[in-house]
Amino acid sequence: MNWTAIYAIYRMEMLRFGRTILQSFVSPVLSTSLYFVVFGTAIGSRIDQVEGVSYGAFIVPGLIMLSIMTQGISNASFAIYFPKFIGTVYEILSAPISFLEITIGYVGAAATKSLFIGAVILATAHLFVDIEIAHPLAMVAFMGLTCLSFALFGFIIGIWAQNFEQLQLIPLLVVTPLVFLGGAFYSVSMLPPAWQTVTLFNPVVYLISGFRWSFFGLADVPVGLSLLAIAGFTLLCLGIIWWIFRTGYRLRD
Amino acid sequence: MASILEIDGLKKRYDSGHEALSGVDLKIEEGEILALLGPNGAGKTTLISIICGLVNPSSGQVRVGGHDIGRDYRKARALIGLVPQEIALEPFETVWNVVRFSRGLFGKPRDDAHIESVLRSLSLWDKRSAQVRELSGGMKRRVLIAKALAHEPRILFLDEPTAGVDVELRRGMWEVVEGLRARGVTIILTTHYIEEAEEIADRIAVINRGQILLVEEKARLMARMGQKELRIELQHKVDALPARFADQGLELIDDGQAILFHYDTRGDRTGIASLLSELAGEGIVLRDISTRQSSLEEIFVGLVSEDAA
Numbered sequence: 001m002n003w004t005a006i007y008a009i010y011r012m013e014m015l016r017f018g019r020t021i022l023q024s025f026v027s028p029v030l031s032t033s034l035y036f037v038v039f040g041t042a043i044g045s046r047i048d049q050v051e052g053v054s055y056g057a058f059i060v061p062g063l064i065m066l067s068i069m070t071q072g073i074s075n076a077s078f079a080i081y082f083p084k085f086i087g088t089v090y091e092i093l094s095a096p097i098s099f100l101e102i103t104i105g106y107v108g109a110a111a112t113k114s115l116f117i118g119a120v121i122l123a124t125a126h127l128f129v130d131i132e133i134a135h136p137l138a139m140v141a142f143m144g145l146t147c148l149s150f151a152l153f154g155f156i157i158g159i160w161a162q163n164f165e166q167l168q169l170i171p172l173l174v175v176t177p178l179v180f181l182g183g184a185f186y187s188v189s190m191l192p193p194a195w196q197t198v199t200l201f202n203p204v205v206y207l208i209s210g211f212r213w214s215f216f217g218l219a220d221v222p223v224g225l226s227l228l229a230i231a232g233f234t235l236l237c238l239g240i241i242w243w244i245f246r247t248g249y250r251l252r253d
Numbered sequence: 254m255a256s257i258l259e260i261d262g263l264k265k266r267y268d269s270g271h272e273a274l275s276g277v278d279l280k281i282e283e284g285e286i287l288a289l290l291g292p293n294g295a296g297k298t299t300l301i302s303i304i305c306g307l308v309n310p311s312s313g314q315v316r317v318g319g320h321d322i323g324r325d326y327r328k329a330r331a332l333i334g335l336v337p338q339e340i341a342l343e344p345f346e347t348v349w350n351v352v353r354f355s356r357g358l359f360g361k362p363r364d365d366a367h368i369e370s371v372l373r374s375l376s377l378w379d380k381r382s383a384q385v386r387e388l389s390g391g392m393k394r395r396v397l398i399a400k401a402l403a404h405e406p407r408i409l410f411l412d413e414p415t416a417g418v419d420v421e422l423r424r425g426m427w428e429v430v431e432g433l434r435a436r437g438v439t440i441i442l443t444t445h446y447i448e449e450a451e452e453i454a455d456r457i458a459v460i461n462r463g464q465i466l467l468v469e470e471k472a473r474l475m476a477r478m479g480q481k482e483l484r485i486e487l488q489h490k491v492d493a494l495p496a497r498f499a500d501q502g503l504e505l506i507d508d509g510q511a512i513l514f515h516y517d518t519r520g521d522r523t524g525i526a527s528l529l530s531e532l533a534g535e536g537i538v539l540r541d542i543s544t545r546q547s548s549l550e551e552i553f554v555g556l557v558s559e560d561a562a
Contacts, residue, residue, distance in 0.1 A: 002327075008357025012343075015350060087341030091400065094305040095358045096330035253267060253308045 005097045009105025010112075013079055017113050028067055028117045032124040035063055039185055040128060050187050053216050056129040061212040062184030064121050068114040068143065069150045069179055069204070073171050076110035076154030081161050084251075093252060099245030103155060103238075110151035111144070118143050131215065138223075139214035145230045146207055152237035159241075159250055178204045183212075188220035203229055257283040257332075257408055257439050258304070263313030265299055265463075273299040275463040277313070283407070286430065286440040288450030288471075290553055291460035297443040298338065300460070301410050305335045317408065331359060334406030338413045340393045342400075344386035348377055351385060352399045359404035371402045374432060376425075391422040398429065408439040415449060427453050447550040459553060461560050475549060482545045483514040483525060488538035495535050501528065 017024060036056065044055035051058075083089040092102055125131060133139050154171075161167040182204030188196055199205050200221070210226025213219035219226070244251065258281040265274040274296045281287055291297050302308040304315055306326060315322045320329040343351055352368055372378045375395040380388060385396060394414065401409060411430070415423040423446075430440055430453055444450055450457055451471065458468040469477070490509040501524070504513040512532075516523045532539065 002360045004360045004362060005358050008354050011357070012346070012350070012354045015346065019345060083343075086344070087337070087339055088343055090305075090307055090335065090337050090341060091355060091358060093307050094330060094333065094335050096327040096360060097358070098327075248309050252306075253302075 002097050002101050005095060006101050006105045006108070009092075009102065010109045013106060013109030014112065016079075017109070024113065024117065025120060028071075028120050029124045031067070032063060032121045033128075035059070036125070036128045050190070051216075051218050053218065054129065057131050058187075058212075058216070059185050060122070060125045060129065060131055061215050062179075062208055063125065064118050064143070065146065065204075065208050065211055066179045066184050067121055068118045068147050069175060069207075070171060071117050072110055072114040072147050072150030073154035073157060073175060075113045076107055076151040077158035077161065077167055077171075078154075079106045079110055080155055080158035081167055084158075089251070099242060102245070103152070103241050107148065107151045107155050110154060111147040114147040114151060115143065118147065133215050134217045135214040139211070142207070142211045142214055142226075142230070145234065146211070149230055149234040149237060152234060152241065156237060156240050156244070159244055162250070175204075178202055179208075183208050183220060187218075203233065206230070255283055256280045257318055258441075259314075259316045260300075260304075261314045263300070263303065263315060264311045265296075265303060265308065266311045273463055274303075274310075274313075277460075277463070277465055279458060279465055279468060281408075281439060281441060283439050284434070284437050285455045286434055286442065286453055287456045287458060287468075288454035289441060289443045289458050289460055290445065290447065290450055290549075291443075292445065292557060295460045296463040297460055298412060299463075301335070301412055301441070301443065305333055305410060306330055331404070332407045334401035334404065334409045336394075336397050336401045336409070336411045336414055338416060340390065340397065342385045342393055342396060345384055347382055347384055348372070348388070348396055348399075349381040351396065352403050355400040356403035361404045367405065368403060371399050375399050375429060391418060391425075394418065394422075394426075395429075402433075406438070408441070409433060411440060411442045413443055413445070415444070415446060423449070447548065447553055451549045457549070459556050461557050466556055466560055471549070474552065475546065480515050480517060480547045481523075482547065483516065483528075484543045484545070485512040485514065485532070485539055486541040487511060488540045491537065497531070497535075503528075 039059055040056040044059075047055040049055065080089075083092060122131075157167065157170050161169075181199065182202050183199070188199050188205060188209070191199060206221055206226045206229035209220040210223055210230070213223050213226070243249070258279070260277055260279040263274055263277040264272070266272045277296070277300060289297050289300070299308060303310045304317065304322065306322065315329075317329040318332045320326075320332075322329045346354075349368070349372075352372065353363070353365075356364065356368065369378065372381055375398060377392065377395055377399055380392060385393065388396065398411075398414075414430075415426050418426065427449070430442070433440060442450070442454065454471050456468060457471050457474055459466040467474070487510055491505070492509055494503055494505055494512070502515050504515075505511075506513055514525070514528060516525065529539070
């Protein structure tokens with residue numbers, strides 16, 4: 001394993017993050033505050049509690065998930081799309097490194113950024129509501145795995161995309177709806193039975209459910225299933241990336 | 254000298270069906286400068302891209318320093334530095350960081366002293382803290398070279414390094430290449446500025462329609478293929494040459510004010526002496542004479558058009 005090369009990619013990506021640290025920090029703080037004003041205060045005043053948890057606290061895991069999923073995708077997809085767009089990808093492809101090393105460098109950096117943003121949101125949420133984390137280790141593990149798997153997914157989108165529109169297409173048309181419909185702001189048990197069944201086909205439900213369990217010990221689906229879902233998703237993304245580098249899909253002619 | 258690059262039967266057919274390379278064989282010796290000449294679309298960039306790992310070959314073998322570029326890509330690629338044709342650089346990063354990145358990417362441990370010497374040799378040291386986007390086009394091109402040299406490659410590919418570059422900068426680039434050669438770096442240069450190849454290359458390879466037409470030492474190529482031309486200025490204009498010169502390859506030019514005589518430097522006798530005495534015998538008075546060696550460009554155009562015929 002060429003750790004020097006991995007570190008070089010990781011460092012370069014983190015330098016980019018450092019250049020835009022203010023917006024990386026301000027935008028999640030602002031959007032979280034807005035969500036709390038709208039969902040926590042306006043809607044929460046009518047809902048009061050969900051399964052014994054105050055509505056304000058209940059939406060925190062969903063809010064974090066929403067952000068780290070979208071951020072993980074956009075960071076990683078941009079990280080590999082930008083070199084393709086400006087042409088600097090030639091250097092990555094001509095370097096004596098394997099697909100795994102390239103992936104670890106880019107995806108590791110994108111996941112780190114998402115983790116940072118997740119932590120900022122958690123801290124901001126703490127200013128609005130009292131949150132106690134029932135299973136801190138599981139919380140970190142779920143958050144880490146989600147950052148990682150969505151960064152992997154974003155990496156695939158970045159390789160696949162041939163223009164900026166395509167880069168936005170999947171996050172906008174697929175991921176955001178799935179997250180909103182995946183129980184970010186409500187419990188699946190609040191839905192009519194027919195919709196509960198439909199919801200179970202949404203993979204994001206498993207991720208949010210597992211993450212919420214780590215906070216409040218409450219879950220829409222069994223925790224083991226959540227873990228399995230996220231591990232499966234990570235492996236699927238890794239498999240696709242392996243195939244991409246083996247065949248050179250949209251990278252090597 | 255040992256071959257640092259060996260290419261055997263290399264073919265590339267793109268998905269579109271276009272055959273960019275149709276069986277290229279080439280050996281490059283360590284420490285030499287080879288100029289790869291060819292018209293647009295001849296296969297120059299495809300050839301370089303395959304060697305450097307940017308394009309997958311359809312068939313054939315490439316070994317760099319004895320390492321196969323497929324099976325042993327880590328060892329092969331570690332020896333190569335590539336300066337691409339297009340300027341492609343991270344615009345918002347500093348010169349220092351982008352060059353340092355390249356060294357790390359090739360797995361070499363951090364070495365600020367080396368990066369400094371590369372930047373100094375390319376007159377970029379004063380710009381090390383500048384963002385890439387602030388640099389002029391010529392400086393950006395030098396940053397590309399600095400990146401390619403950051404990991405101390407033994408073989409450097411320069412793909413059209415002076416395309417669209419002004420004369421002064423082109424001279425500067427040639428000096429850089431000269432300096433690299435002095436350090437023993439093998440250089441493969443594609444260009445369609447024949448003047449450039451003539452100036453700096455040891456050997457010339459001509460590629461056209463995906464095939465190498467010839468590889469030869471520049472001096473020998475020019476001697477072998479180079480025609481010399483003798484221009485004889487006449488004291489008095491003549492309307493036509495006497496019939497006895499009809500089969501000697503003479504050409505009356507400038508409205509009868511001058512005669513051109515093409516001869517071959519390979520021949521034991523060039524025929525110049527006898528021509529001059531015969532002209533004198535016909536009463537044709539000479540005002541001046543000059544000779545000119547045909548340039549690489551003329552050789553190149555001749556080869557490529559022969560190939561097309």
